[in-house]
Amino acid sequence: MDNDVFGLLVDESADVSNKGQMAVVFHFFDKYGIVKERFIGIIHVKETSSLSLKYAIDYLFAKYGLSLKKLRGQGYDGASNIKGEFNGLRSLILKESSSAYYVHCFAHQLQLVVIAVAKKHFEVGEFFEMISVLLNDVGASCKRKDMIRENYRKIVEEGISNGEIKTGTGLNQEVSLQRPGTTRWGSHYKTLLRLVELFSYVVKVLEYIQDEGIDSSKRQQAYGILKYFHTFDFVFYLQLMLLVMGFIDNLSKALQRKDQDILNAISLVESTNNLLQKLRDDGWDALLAKVSSFCEQNYIGMLIMKEEFVDS
Template sequence: MAIVLRYVDKEGFIRERFFDLVHVKETTSSPLKEICDVLSHLCLNVKDIRGQRYDGASNMRGEFKGSQALLLKECPFAYYIHCLAHRLQLTLVAASKEVILIAQFFSYLTIIINLIMSSCKRQDQLRDAQASYIANMIAIEELESGKRKNQIGTLQRARDTRRGSHLTSLCSLLKMFDATCSVIPSMYPRRK
């Protein structure tokens, strides 16, 4: 669990500082004690908290047993706000599903990636095809060779709740497009 404090400085500017990364043993239990321990270690009083923001996980935002509810009992001024970046991501995903062409595009992208990544054999074929492609491109001097260049990657799945994952997914397919195109026909051999 990352603990980040946002505050207003003496000049009236909003500041945000990362304070600690805390290991939480159970995601079902409240990390309230860990938050209080970190704040007390920094000589900050829990009663001074005026707001709290989480990514929407039920164990954090739960109305009765979530961390936000328990912290609100300790400090009645610590109002809960759903993480705005997470909310924006969910809004963009929902809006993109309303545009038929975009929804179809990402649906096809997901199908292609799932078909290949659901099989260890196809993943091996993809890696072999990508290694062959890279070796060929280096041989004809289309790619530079060197340390940490032209590493064989993998296809990345898009996640609706992760910012940038749709772009990462698309970029991974573009980077491995030729290798992917060579693996797909092997999945459906022609019948004679």
């Protein structure tokens, strides 16, 4: 870095032994004007408070003879101890270096915004809560995961023998339900895609838990999820979220490209906005067709739209 200005990128996570570790990366221009990112090291932190993280950074800077006065940028995720306006790490660093501006990753923000806005709608919030309960019920047991994999494997083998499924490098990989994370790009979208793909096998596992489970509370949960999964509301919100999050996922991936420039990024946001508006204006029939198809395939009752609606 030749004692020049630089930016600081930090992320914190626990290792396999459940010890808090902070990864530190420096972001800077070399003498030829080329942007460089260099991994500096991992520091063990006893707790993830902003003061503890700041102490770890001070230790690292002292070790390499660096000064916070040279810092011109901070980049972190959206954790509260990082981004807190008064107590967060960025505020502590800004007190020592007023030019160390904080920048939140735009693609990361997009994911957080979409999830937060979606969950403001009670029915959509309930939908994601039921998905979470499902993942806790099915994902908590290796036996239940294996049941899904085994059922899926049998169908794939049958499809290959009938010539209905193609074979080749990278095709027909083993699959399972993925647990979404609020700060993981596109993870909710991937979870919903996988749920659609494995829906019939998931239902079989839930029926097994309901009928054969030892824990009465788990049996009750399985019953509740099965009941919800066979409603029109579930299918409607599943297909709606897949549509909306599909648009957002494409934008998020584009924003993460290393060669992305700001003008193209603005254009991508505008085009995604136009797609969402088109969905509002003209997307009802296409959405309803997807809902109807899923209901028919999985023996779920479809609402007759011409019937009189009575608010419960």
